[in-house]
Amino acid sequence: MAILVAKFPIDLLRTMDSESYDFIFKIVLLGDSGVGKSNLVFRFTKNEFNKDSKSTIGVEFATKTVQIEDNKLVKAQIWDTAGQERYRSIASSYYRGAVGALLVYDVTDRNSFNHVPMWLKEVEENAEKDCLIMLVGNKTDLNDQRTVFVRDGRAFARKNGLAFIETSALDSTGVDTAFQRILQEIYKTQTKKQLKNVNRANDGGGEQFHAGRGQSISLQTTNVEPEAMQPQKEGCC
Secondary structure, three states, X not given: OOOOEOOOOHHHHHHOOOOOOOEEEEEEEXXXXXXXXXXXXXXHHHOOOOXXXXXXXXXXXXXXXXXXXXXXXXXXXXXXXXXXXXXXXHHHHHHXXXXXXXEEEEXXXXXXXXXXXXXXXXXXXXXXXXXXXXXXXEOHHHXXXXXXXXXXXXXXXXXXXXXXXXXXXXXXOOHHHHHHHHHHHHXXXXXXXXXXXXXXXXOOOOOOOOOOOOEEOOOXXXXXXXXXXXXXXXXXX
């Protein structure tokens, strides 16, 4: 029987209730086992890389609070899901409520890229209806071992309406950019939607919406143009 694991660091538990933030966004990472999802989380949340990282069992949890535009503080709740087939039915419940998803593949492993459509389908079936999705090609530090090229990832992203970026958890290339960009786009989309809803509720009275501190966001109906989240260069590395 599979065991579900969610790791909460002691320092996180001590500060969880007292930490100040404006929004909470739930983001899930998914992809095959061994593509580097856990190290992407380590790099973003702790600026660390664990060379001895083992495959995630079930689901692991981490958080980081970052400042985005309008001086808003966003707490990212990041759920690192296991890539092994035997954990998929358990992990799927953790996609629910997610407003952002990073679909990760290994640029040196063609099979991990070939499995991306499967992971995309799982997000679409379990996350929020309009969850923002970013395709991430990881391990660009192993560029001489590539089997998946920038053009491959970009073509798939464009075909499926996804954002796209390449990263290296080892040398940190593109990692902060990936998380910051998707958090920023979630914030933009949600505030526009909330403003529209408030104005509609007030019969077009034009009342300005102000998000409450600590408000949990559930993305619902507004789409984001994927190209707005794509890096300017041909790849990020």
